[in-house]
Amino acid sequence: MESSFSLSELNRQVRGAIRDSLPGAYWLRAETSDVRGNQSGHCYLEFVEKDAHTQSIIARARGIIWANVYRMLAPFFEKETGQAFASGLNVLVRVTVDFHELYGFSLTVVDIDPTFTLGEIARNRQRVLKQLEEDGVLSLNKELVMEAPANRIAVISSPTAAGYEDFKDQLDNNPGGFRFYTKLFPAVMQGDRSEESIIAALEKVYQYKELFSAVAIIRGGGASSDLSCFDSYHLASNVAQFPLPVVSGIGHERDITVLDIVAHTRGKTPTAVAEIFIALVTKTATELIELQERLVEETEAFLLKEQSDLLTLSNALVHRSSLFLQREFSTVQELTVNVRHLFRQALQKEMIGLQQITVNLKHSLRQVLKEETTALQQHHISLQHSLREGLRDELHFIKNVEQFVQMVSPENVLRRGYTLSIKNGKVITSSKDVQKGDTIVTRFKDGSVDSIVTGTSSKEIV
Amino acid sequence: MSTKINYTQAKKELEEIVQSIEAGELDVDVLTAKVKRASELIALCKERLTKTDKELQKLLEDMA
Amino acid sequence: MSTKINYTQAKKELEEIVQSIEAGELDVDVLTAKVKRASELIALCKERLTKTDKELQKLLEDMA
Amino acid sequence: MSTKINYTQAKKELEEIVQSIEAGELDVDVLTAKVKRASELIALCKERLTKTDKELQKLLEDMA
């Protein structure tokens, strides 16, 4: 049989083993749970690790922060993260691993890295924002138009919070003396119940939504500032889809929560939210004043324009009528000049026509007389010529006859040596007219000879 | 007559008269009549403007 | 006669006379008659214009 | 009347009136009526901004 340990002996062994094998301090990533302080200033808590998908706890360890550490660590953490050191936070802490024979296993926190938690918070916000975006609601409230005047405000706040009083004071004492109507819808603004409380208040506002121009969600400053509920998906989704513009003023200088992001407008503090409303109403009033000024200006300008139009028309009337008359005057003048000119031209043309006729007449007359004279001369010449011709022809004829007569004259024939043979007083012209023994007389120019024919021959001589 | 025609009609008629004179569309014989009518319309418009001006002046002063 | 014809008709007739003289279609005998008529028409037109001018002058002075 | 029209409607109507005057779309004859209406609307808006609305006050108080 092996030797046995008493519990204390065994626990002492465990303590020794743990101290020996995990002797230093280690950085631990875990979620806080059940965080509670005690009167002596120590802080007790549990560290848990959850399955990423199922969220079921897969590891757990007790933790302790000794008062001397916690007094320094808690404000530092809150200052750095804007978040009180509380349950449900993912933290990076430096721990020593301890085992006590009486109290058992525990992790003693010696340091904390707030930046890890900050990162965690930011990651969480990103997740929520992404989800809202996927839902298509992220910017719905921002897109709402705030009814003017923005002076009817449903306030969701803790009724006792100083911030609510500040908010009301600010509004009531607005320098423009504008009238604001506020109605408080009380809600718990801190702790685990705050989320559902605010959502319930929103639901109540919803019932009277026609009465309000906007919702203000405000939270008084206060030292402790647990902002985690303002990063909640449910609250953000409600706010984003709320039919009235929501103005957030949850009193944190540095952090912008998911609520701030989905809200129509963000104010840092309740006072700032009041200023936002005052500014909106002031702007509305300014617009109204501007409109009024424009009305006055435009009306006056309108009247001025009409007056000047009228003056212009009146001047145009004077100017145009006198121009019209002037034009007519000059048209008539021009017509007068034309009549005169054209008339003179027409007369001149006639005059020239007459002149031309006169010239033509003279020319024609000269021509006629010349032709007549020429014709007379021609007759004279013809006459002379014809007479000369006629007389010459006559003379020629007579001379021809004279020649012919001279040629046939017997006296002339005999003179040239020809003789005439005559029988019984008749001229013989053929040898056949003469027979042997006939007595013929031959006549010469200077006498005649009687002869007796001794013979004939009928031979042609010529 | 002047009460049956409103300012806009009067102004329009006036503009038409000025234009027709400008366009030389008018007979000299009707010119006098047209100008007479135009001068009536101008008087009418002036009266209307003065009246309106007074009314508005009061309204705008009350507003301020 | 001069009162029965208006300015526009007179001017038109005058223009027609000028055109017919310009076209050289006229007999000297007719020409004389035409020019005589033209001088009548010119006198008529001038008279009308002068009268209208005076009337308008008065109207426009009253307006101012 | 003032309770039946809300601020936004009143302002819109007012802007339309101012714009139509600016655009010169108005007849001088209706100008006075329009400016009168505009001054009423301005008064209504001003009242909304500054005067206590007892009716609304009561409604809000009854709510609780």
Add this chain to the structure above:
Amino acid sequence: MSTKINYTQAKKELEEIVQSIEAGELDVDVLTAKVKRASELIALCKERLTKTDKELQKLLEDMA
């Protein structure tokens, strides 16, 4: 005679005379008579033109 024939007739007769002379249709015996007539007609026409001119000159001067 000169008052019974108008310018146009005179000119026409004149032209006929000139043409018949040009065409050589005339007997020397009647030539003198014809030319005498022609010269009368020319004188008549000239007188008409000159007389008309003076008469109208006056009219037109009065016109100006």
Add this chain to the structure above:
Amino acid sequence: MSTKINYTQAKKELEEIVQSIEAGELDVDVLTAKVKRASELIALCKERLTKTDKELQKLLEDMA
């Protein structure tokens, strides 16, 4: 005799004489008489032409 026959008749007779001589139809016994007549006719025509010329010259000078 010369005053009883006019230029045209004279010219015609002259032409007949010239033609008959040209045609050689003449009897030498009457030739002298014919030529004598022709010379008379020529003289007559010349005289007439000269007279007409002078008359016309005067007429035309007056005309110019």
Add this chain to the structure above:
Amino acid sequence: MSTKINYTQAKKELEEIVQSIEAGELDVDVLTAKVKRASELIALCKERLTKTDKELQKLLEDMA
């Protein structure tokens, strides 16, 4: 004898003589007689022609 027969008759007789001689039917005595008559006629004609020529020459010269 010569003064009782004119040029035309003389010429005609002369032509008849020439024709009868050319026909050659004539007796020497007749021929001789004919030739004698012919030379008489020729002389007559020549004389007439010369006389006419001189007369015409004078006439035509006077005419020119």
